[in-house]
Amino acid sequence: MSRTISLTLRIWRQENGTSQGAFETYRTGPISTEMSFLEMLDVVGERLTLEGKEPVAFDHDCREGICGMCGAVVNGQAHGHQQGTTLCQLHMRHFKDGDTLVIEPFRSRAFPLIKDLVVDRSAFDSLIAEGGYVSVNTGGAIEANTLAIPRKIADLALDAAECIGCGACVAACPNGAAMLFVGAKVSHLALLPQGQPERSRRVLAMVRKMDELGFGSCGNRRECEAACPKRISISNVARLNREFLKASLLADEE
Amino acid sequence: MGRTSRTLSSSLGRKMLMAASGSFLSLFILVHLAGNSSALLGRTTFLAYVDYLHSLGVLLHFFEILLLTAFCTHVFLALLLFFENRKARPEPYAVVKSSGGATLAGQTMIYSGTVILLFLVLHLQNFLFIDRELPVADLLRTVLGNPALAVIYLIGTLAVGLHLSHGLWSLCQTLGLEHPKYTSTLDKKAALLGLAIGLFFALIIVVALFYPGFLL
Numbered sequence: 001m002s003r004t005i006s007l008t009l010r011i012w013r014q015e016n017g018t019s020q021g022a023f024e025t026y027r028t029g030p031i032s033t034e035m036s037f038l039e040m041l042d043v044v045g046e047r048l049t050l051e052g053k054e055p056v057a058f059d060h061d062c063r064e065g066i067c068g069m070c071g072a073v074v075n076g077q078a079h080g081h082q083q084g085t086t087l088c089q090l091h092m093r094h095f096k097d098g099d100t101l102v103i104e105p106f107r108s109r110a111f112p113l114i115k116d117l118v119v120d121r122s123a124f125d126s127l128i129a130e131g132g133y134v135s136v137n138t139g140g141a142i143e144a145n146t147l148a149i150p151r152k153i154a155d156l157a158l159d160a161a162e163c164i165g166c167g168a169c170v171a172a173c174p175n176g177a178a179m180l181f182v183g184a185k186v187s188h189l190a191l192l193p194q195g196q197p198e199r200s201r202r203v204l205a206m207v208r209k210m211d212e213l214g215f216g217s218c219g220n221r222r223e224c225e226a227a228c229p230k231r232i233s234i235s236n237v238a239r240l241n242r243e244f245l246k247a248s249l250l251a252d253e254e
Numbered sequence: 255m256g257r258t259s260r261t262l263s264s265s266l267g268r269k270m271l272m273a274a275s276g277s278f279l280s281l282f283i284l285v286h287l288a289g290n291s292s293a294l295l296g297r298t299t300f301l302a303y304v305d306y307l308h309s310l311g312v313l314l315h316f317f318e319i320l321l322l323t324a325f326c327t328h329v330f331l332a333l334l335l336f337f338e339n340r341k342a343r344p345e346p347y348a349v350v351k352s353s354g355g356a357t358l359a360g361q362t363m364i365y366s367g368t369v370i371l372l373f374l375v376l377h378l379q380n381f382l383f384i385d386r387e388l389p390v391a392d393l394l395r396t397v398l399g400n401p402a403l404a405v406i407y408l409i410g411t412l413a414v415g416l417h418l419s420h421g422l423w424s425l426c427q428t429l430g431l432e433h434p435k436y437t438s439t440l441d442k443k444a445a446l447l448g449l450a451i452g453l454f455f456a457l458i459i460v461v462a463l464f465y466p467g468f469l470l
Contacts, residue, residue, distance in 0.1 A: 076351030104347055108343055215265075220360065240266075241270070
């Protein structure tokens with residue numbers, strides 16, 4: 001049965017990347033517990049608009065937990081306290097009447113702030129462009145069974161491929177490291193036959209790019225894994241370390 | 255830049271150097287503990303161990319230099335990474351809350367490491383940079399018989415235990431030593447081993463402090 005709750009929100013408001021930001025406090029009024037977190041923000045935004053104020057800017061797209069566009073830090077936790085969900089799939093029934101929520105943008109040197117809760121995550125796109133792909137000749141697709149992949153390996157690759165690139169790992173990491181993201185991409189392709197031709201070049205290039213973009217380094221604190229809405233395992237970080245070591249020692253690629 | 259220096263100056267390369275120097279220091283700690291525990295078996299056994307160490311002569315100095323190199327590498331990189339990582343998030347969060355991954359040991363590596371570093375200054379002053387007039391057994395009795403020093407030694411060894419309880423697993427992860435068959439429990443086993451090492455050191459100190467016949 002639907003019920004309503006009222007919340008106090010302290011939301012980070014910042015006009016643009018160069019202006020000074022600050023928290024502003026809003027009372028939500030009655031919010032249905034059936035709503036998602038983003039729908040709650042919509043309600044607040046509509047009210048602000050009617051009052052002639054600027055609504056809170058936040059990123060979103062599919063609102064079904066698969067696109068990776070949404071994300072904010074709620075009470076110190078990326079995507080909120082509910083494990084294994086994106087912010088859009090976090091529902092208001094997980095909050096209590098009278099709760100105070102502090103809502104901040106993902107903070108990282110590599111994710112410059114655009115406005116309010118919106119940050120520029122194109123650093124992840126640069127990482128993908130650096131090696132998160134496979135090169136395939138054009139022409140007819142080969143018969144699927146030509147490439148035999150053990151079930152277990154396919155499962156591991158698919159688990160890594162679940163990463164939606166939302167950036168919560170970076171936001172949750174005390175060091176602002178992108179190891180879980182890069183680990184997932186490198187693992188996903190290194191496990192599959194299609195990823196073999198560029199395997200060494202990929203890991204060397206992506207690690208170099210990761211350092212260039214201003215991400216921190218891994219302290220193995222596992223906050224990334226705990227905050228990841230897709231529950232990407234840190235075994236992918238270990239595989240990234242292994243792939244990097246192997247490529248650095250043995251590969252011909254520079 | 256050459257290939258090796260490029261590898262080692264990358265974030266992953268630095269972490270691997272941390273892990274490699276950490277492995278070497280962990281091995282040293284184990285050997286050190288094995289040696290120290292001979293003090294629990296009595297004066298004769300302990301002095302035989304001390305004599306054996308000194309009989310190594312130039313070999314001992316060789317290992318001391320290796321140890322110093324690993325130690326300096328570890329401390330230098332720890333500080334470098336610590337300050338670099340602080341810069342990776344210029345604007346801090348107003349609210350910081352763990353999503354569930356962090357452990358006390360993992361969160362306090364830089365602090366437990368600092369405690370160990372400070373403790374080592376005292377430790378080396380007590381046992382290495384002194385005139386060797388007293389037999390080492392009596393020196394040990396004097397140092398650990400002093401309650402104030404014994405408490406500092408307890409803090410130092412417990413910091414070692416805490417540091418190792420995250421470090422032993424962390425170094426495996428950084429060196430890519432991971433396999434679904436054993437990784438699921440490796441972190442807990444490593445944490446237990448690390449704490450056990452710290453507690454065993456502490457046990458020797460407690461015995462020295464409270465057992466009047468220690469090393470007599």
